[in-house]
Amino acid sequence: MKTLYTAAQMRQMDREAMAAPYGLSPTVLMENAGAAVIAKGAAYVGGWNRKRVTILCGKGNNGGDGLVAARHALAAGAQVYVYIWGDETTYSPESREHLQTLRAMADGKTCVLAETPGALPDLAMLRRHIESSQVVVDALVGTGFHGALREPTATVVRLVGKCIRTTASPVVLAVDMPSGVDADTGAVSGDDPETGAITATATITFGAYKRGLFQYPGKICAGEVLRDPIGMPFPVLQRTAGTVTYMVEAADVAARLSLRSPNGHKGMHGTVGIVGGSESMSGAALLAACGAVRSGAGKVCLRVPAKVAPACMGKYTEVMAAGAGTGGHFTEADVQTVCEEARNWSVLALGPGLGRYAETQAFVRQVLQRAALPVVLDADGLYHVQAAQDIFQQRAYPVILTPHLGEFSRLTGCSVAAIQADSVGTVQAFARSRGVYVLLKGTPTYIVSPTGQTVYVNETGNAGMSCGGMGDVLTGIVAAMWVRETHPAPAEAAFMAAYLHGAAGDRCVRTIGSYGYTPEELAKAVPQAIRELERQAADRYREMVPSSHFEDQGGGE
Ligand SMILES: NC(=O)C1=CN([C@@H]2O[C@H](COP(=O)(O)OP(=O)(O)OC[C@H]3O[C@@H](n4cnc5c(N)ncnc54)[C@H](OP(=O)(O)O)[C@@H]3O)[C@@H](O)[C@H]2O)[C@@H](O)CC1
Ligand SMILES: Nc1ncnc2c1ncn2[C@@H]1O[C@H](COP(=O)(O)OP(=O)(O)O)[C@@H](O)[C@H]1O
Ligand SMILES: [K+]
Incomplete structure (x- = not known):
């Protein structure tokens, strides 16, 4: 990284370089x-x-x-x-x-x-x-x-x-x-x-x-x-005194994307539960499911309101999609069903396409209070907790929030301009005060943990990604990365996801065009982005190990 x-940190470094024991002269x-x-x-x-x-x-x-x-x-x-x-x-x-x-x-x-x-x-x-x-x-x-x-x-x-x-x-x-x-x-x-x-x-x-x-x-x-x-x-x-900001690089993600155990099974790669969708927006939850599948989740379960279920079933045959309740959006009556199902999941991605229905607010808040598993909270899920942010501290399991600038502005009460003027400071202060992990989407994307000391910055991605649905795919990727068999820490899962999401977008630019590629196409490019990282890691390994080593193994001519 x-x-x-x-x-100020740079000035401190200058002072240290010039002071004893180094005593470098400023002229030099x-x-x-x-x-x-x-x-x-x-x-x-x-x-x-x-x-x-x-x-x-x-x-x-x-x-x-x-x-x-x-x-x-x-x-x-x-x-x-x-x-x-x-x-x-x-x-x-x-x-x-x-x-x-x-x-x-x-x-x-x-x-x-x-x-x-x-x-x-x-x-x-x-x-x-x-x-x-x-x-x-x-x-x-x-x-x-x-x-x-x-x-x-x-x-x-x-x-x-x-x-x-x-x-x-x-x-x-x-x-x-x-x-x-x-x-x-x-x-x-x-x-x-x-x-x-x-x-x-x-x-x-x-x-x-x-x-x-x-x-x-x-x-x-x-x-x-x-x-x-x-x-x-x-x-x-x-x-590295005080806040340390790291720019995530390919090698950092490659190092954490270790190959799967050759004798692994689907149970080792986590079950991602996605809860979202509503009559006005069924695609968002599907895109999150697609993001999770394409990032290697062991199993992906999708729960949408009953009236939306027919449109979601069979879209991705590998996703276990089902309806909950009887309506076109989630209400308090669906909390019990979702929380019971969540017992079989490793992580819950909550929010994409839920809609801003007044009745859905109680659903989101109660699921957050009762669901005993890590949660990735996005989109309308964030909307419904704006006035109830003490929920996060009451939870025993970690939460990663994935707002874009507009959503983060609503959560913090700060204007978009004020956030942009000090993104690192604002995200740090918010994550600390709420006890949550935050992935603030944008250019660049920032990832911070509740301690707020370390800030990760992701730069992959491109302007072709400024279109509806890209963030939904990211939600699924974050959830899938979090439950990998290596069990990365939440901030690590978040920066790996942000990097891969952007790298997949960059791949779409190369294979499809600068813009006009779809969120689904981006999700489909995630395995290729992973393969590119694996190749780079293998090349670096070959550079480090003398060629005679490979010859000894029978690799030489
Ligand atoms: N990193 C390292 O190890 C090393 C760093 N080194 C170098 O030192 C640089 C830092 O030097 P520095 O501290 O003297 O500051 P610098 O950037 O020259 O600016 C100060 C001047 O700018 C002025 N100024 C300020 N605001 C202004 C404004 N709005 N509009 C107009 N003017 C404005 C300010 O004016 P004043 O406010 O005093 O009137 C003052 O005159 C660093 O960037 C690197 O290049 C190397 O030499 C060696 C090792
Ligand atoms: N110009 C850009 N450069 C890099 N990444 C971008 C750019 N525009 C958008 N993105 C990325 O695309 C995603 C868009 O997310 P979001 O705004 O939540 O979309 P939606 O809510 O429609 O799914 C974010 O991850 C963001 O970082
Ligand atoms: K300059």
């Missing part, structure tokens, strides 16, 4: 940072030799990195135009040191240093330089950025955006963070990535990954993200 940090760290931009950026610019490069330096240490990058670009054969307009007395000692060196190199030809202390740079000249450059290096602000971009930086950022859109698109390399993107939340002032922040081809980030590089809209601004450890001590980079 990639560990993602906040700006800055040197390594600037050098990393040029070394890692070379692949994007096609080598630096004879390239014209405009480097924009702010007055903080991000700007200092830019000054170092200029020297390394020159050494690699580039011509540089360096802009810096801060008041030198406010620069850090290491920035000043690197500025002195660059001043001594400035010859007005291969190294143009445009210093305008305390004043706006010459915008006409800057424009000409950007338009004639093949590369722009953004070293305006990094992790020290907060709020909305102030002048004159805001004007320079707008100018860069304009030049990039109207000229022959230079490569833009962002130093540590694209300027204007909040390192903790990915927020951009005004939320318009085109005017509020630099949009980079790639971001070379130092030490550790910052959260905001993977959250929209910051993710768009960052382009491809490359990390360079810049020589920071390994133990410092491994430190």
Whole structure:
């Protein structure tokens, strides 16, 4: 997993690297940072030799990195135009040191240093330089950025955006963070990535990954993200104090998707019970059932209101579908039947398509109170518990809630904008206060446990998944992952499910098209997504084990 940090955590790491016993000098760290931009950026610019490069330096240490990058670009054969307009007395000692060196190199030809202390740079000249450059290096602000971009930086950022859109698109390399993107939340002032922040081809980030590089809209601004450890001590980079955010990667899921026991039987892979559906919506529960089947559940039972049952039976022959009660939606009268059946299930997925009938509210609340098994609660199931969230703490068995942003907004009472401004903080606070696991669907998807310390982020998936029914399939996948024979912890089951769901969607893009594929087609792609992960894991194993090992086993020619 990639560990993602906040700006404050990164600053703490910097302090630790510089303090005893490591005692790394800030000048060295800055040197390594600037050098990393040029070394890692070379692949994007096609080598630096004879390239014209405009480097924009702010007055903080991000700007200092830019000054170092200029020297390394020159050494690699580039011509540089360096802009810096801060008041030198406010620069850090290491920035000043690197500025002195660059001043001594400035010859007005291969190294143009445009210093305008305390004043706006010459915008006409800057424009000409950007338009004639093949590369722009953004070293305006990094992790020290907060709020909305102030002048004159805001004007320079707008100018860069304009030049990039109207000229022959230079490569833009962002130093540590694209300027204007909040390192903790990915927020951009005004939320318009085109005017509020630099949009980079790639971001070379130092030490550790910052959260905001993977959250929209910051993710768009960052382009491809490359990390360079810049020589920071390994133990410092491994430190995980406070909240730790992990980006789930293929290997993390592959490692947990161990092959089934060769002598296994269906009882070992769990029985998923799905309770949902109503006269107005029968498809949602069926899609959840399909998601569970395609994710390898041992058995899948579907219970829908009696009037809906005929439409559900036989749709998926492997699903044991049956009606409950007599009506077209669930009511209190169905609680007993469902709770009795649930005794034979390993997990209950409750909610898809239940409808928002007043009578269904008592059904949902009582099933949650009485059903003695883990529950995945989704969709209308969430709707019916909005005003009764103390139910969760009264349960002896864990609950995973799988809301999308709108549902989460209703549950928390926070606006969607407020949640987006601090998704990690909001989900953590909610999970802690209610004692539940939360999988907050979106781009990205967040998974937290009731302790709230660890946050998993999933990035798989694509815009073709923004269509009705995709979330229902995910509900079934979460339930099936939870009851695998390896019995993953709830948060693990949730992140495996989110990853596979998105990976199956990504597979649909490759095999069907960017959008227009159906939730059922996505569910059907889950086994292929699993197979891809297994193949990758096998390849990694082969890379790790010398080929002579296979030859010894009779695998060689
Ligand atoms: N990680 C590592 O190990 C290493 C990290 N290093 C580098 O240090 C960087 C962090 O440096 P940093 O702390 O000096 O902050 P930085 O990003 O330059 O920003 C501060 C400046 O921005 C300004 N500013 C703030 N908000 C603003 C706004 N809204 N609009 C306009 N301006 C705004 C703020 O102005 P002020 O508020 O002071 O007036 C101040 O001048 C980090 O990203 C990495 O590149 C490497 O050098 C070495 C090792
Ligand atoms: N643009 C996107 N990129 C990645 N994943 C997406 C995107 N749009 C939707 N998804 C995923 O698709 C699912 C949609 O769920 P949801 O909104 O609950 O759908 P429904 O309620 O119609 O079943 C979520 O898992 C979400 O993360
Ligand atoms: K930057």
